[in-house]
Amino acid sequence: MKWKRSERLVDMTHYLLDHPQQLIPLTLFADMYQSAKSSISEDLTIIKETFEEKGIGLLMTVPGAAGGVKYMPKMRDEAVRELIHDLMEELGHSDRLLPGGYLYMTDLLGNPEMMNRVGKVFASAFAKEPIDVIMTVATKGISIAHAIARHLNVPVVVVRRDSKVTEGSTVSINYVSGSSRRIQTMVLSKRSMKSGQRVLITDDFMKVGGTMNGMKNLLEEFNCQLAGVAVLVETEHADEQLIENYLSLVKLHEVNEKERTIALTEGNYFSKGGKE
Amino acid sequence: MKWKRSERLVDMTHYLLDHPQQLIPLTLFADMYQSAKSSISEDLTIIKETFEEKGIGLLMTVPGAAGGVKYMPKMRDEAVRELIHDLMEELGHSDRLLPGGYLYMTDLLGNPEMMNRVGKVFASAFAKEPIDVIMTVATKGISIAHAIARHLNVPVVVVRRDSKVTEGSTVSINYVSGSSRRIQTMVLSKRSMKSGQRVLITDDFMKVGGTMNGMKNLLEEFNCQLAGVAVLVETEHADEQLIENYLSLVKLHEVNEKERTIALTEGNYFSKGGKE
Secondary structure: OOOOHHHHHHHHHHHHHHOOOOOEOHHHHHHHHOOOHHHHHHHHHHHHHHHHHOOOEEEEEEOOOOOEEEEEEOOOHHHHHHHHHHHHHHHOOHHHEEOOOEEOOHHHHOOHHHHHHHHHHHHHHHOOOOOOEEEEEOOOOHHHHHHHHHHHOOOEEEEEOOOOHHHOOEEEEEEEOOOOOOEEEEEEEHHHOOOOOEEEEEEEEEOOOHHHHHHHHHHHHOOOEEEEEEEEEEEOOOOOOOOOOOEEEEEEEEEEOOOOEEEEEEOOOOOOOOOO | OOOOHHHHHHHHHHHHHHOOOOOEOHHHHHHHHOOOHHHHHHHHHHHHHHHHHOOOEEEEEEOOOOOEEEEEEOOOHHHHHHHHHHHHHHHOOHHHEEOOOEEOOHHHHOOHHHHHHHHHHHHHHHOOOOOOEEEEEOOOOHHHHHHHHHHHOOOEEEEEOOOOHHHOOEEEEEEEOOOOOOEEEEEEEHHHOOOOOEEEEEEEEEOOOHHHHHHHHHHHHOOOEEEEEEEEEEEOOOOOOOOOOOEEEEEEEEEEOOOOEEEEEEOOOOOOOOOO
8 A cells, every 4th residue: 555645744753753762764664655765755854844843852864774763852941941830830739738848749740741741851851862771769750750761762660668579689778868867778670770771860859869879879789870860859958969960840949837838949950951 | 834734744643642532622723733624624534544544543523613633542453462462472481480480570561662552552442431540559550550541641540558748648448468368558648539530440460359459449438430450461360350340461371480481371351342
């Protein structure tokens, strides 16, 4: 069956969005649609321009025999600002205040539309770097990790607090949690990462960075490298920050339990080079 | 700026895929592209036919003033069989065998491409039913829950084993785990579900169904209804199955630790009405 351009455009758009960060040879499309490579190239030009015009992402073309086309997630500054605005509006509701000055965020982490946008922002920020694995710690960071992973097309690894029989043999470390100064344990299945892999770590919330630092230490046990740190909400605190380089979308300044107010500002995303 | 058909097709495809199960008024597209509704209708016909031809999904048109178009995930039987085949091949490797006859599956649950396909299968099976929430229990089921949720555009709710301060006030139940017959606890934040919601529960692994049954009991505490049960791998066992209606993709028959073999077959997906 011969495909019309209009049909090819629809199908190729779906295919590219479904295979982010993957180099797709033009011959694959040419065979798929029984079309000449020159027609496929023209199709890709239209898709590339539309993706850029509408802020969907980038289409990179690699010339030559081993070449092809690659869709890379790329969220525009404008859309990032909108997301940060939406997050701050959501998180600023006084009914999110929990006893002890904690913030209820679980619903946000379970919202697929929000998580998709959060994942796309972080994926955009790290799309040009080699990332092999997204790492997080159970339970709350898992949805963010998967959202990023889908846009970068790399696996997720979940660090646990306890050892489970279904994880097989594990590597375990002790670390000092940043704010409570308690000794805690982190466990990760031995087969979850290979030596030399580059790892992006992520979590929903970061105070001093004790948990992040624990994950960093765990990386060393696996001879893996830290490629970046992505946090949804960071919080202002008196103690020294243990993590130097990270990207955050929102910063929690102050929670006033008596007045029931939550003071939030933009995180460091735009000041830390997450920019276009 | 006036948009060409080719550009509209690319952008609309992205928009529809990004907004599953959502009724989108034609006027939204007409305004977005400064085009006549009749042109938008023609675009949608092309997209609809390509989506169906390539097994991407369905495009439902609702006529009238309150009408519009809705993209629904729909995976073809052929693609479901391919996924089940891939899952069985992956899970059948003898190096997945853990002491005690357990199966290492964590890598599979962290694989974004596999999870996307698993999510799409289950979303397809339940796309025509009213589903308000996807529920799972920490930790392993979370990636499947989010994968389904993204294709159905509904929130995820994660049941925990322990109560955390960041969850606010919670509802807790005790239940008997199916295989070990131990009393276990499940905890869910009070604000995570509203009375009357229809809930699809999911998990990575099911033996007798004790955990699933626990989630069912938890639903009753919230006055919510069970809309369906989706399981990646179910296992053959001597005891009575506690859950009657569920969909599974793979069935684990036997694990032979001495011979290091894993016997798997297709789950009940095709026999239980998950069909086209």
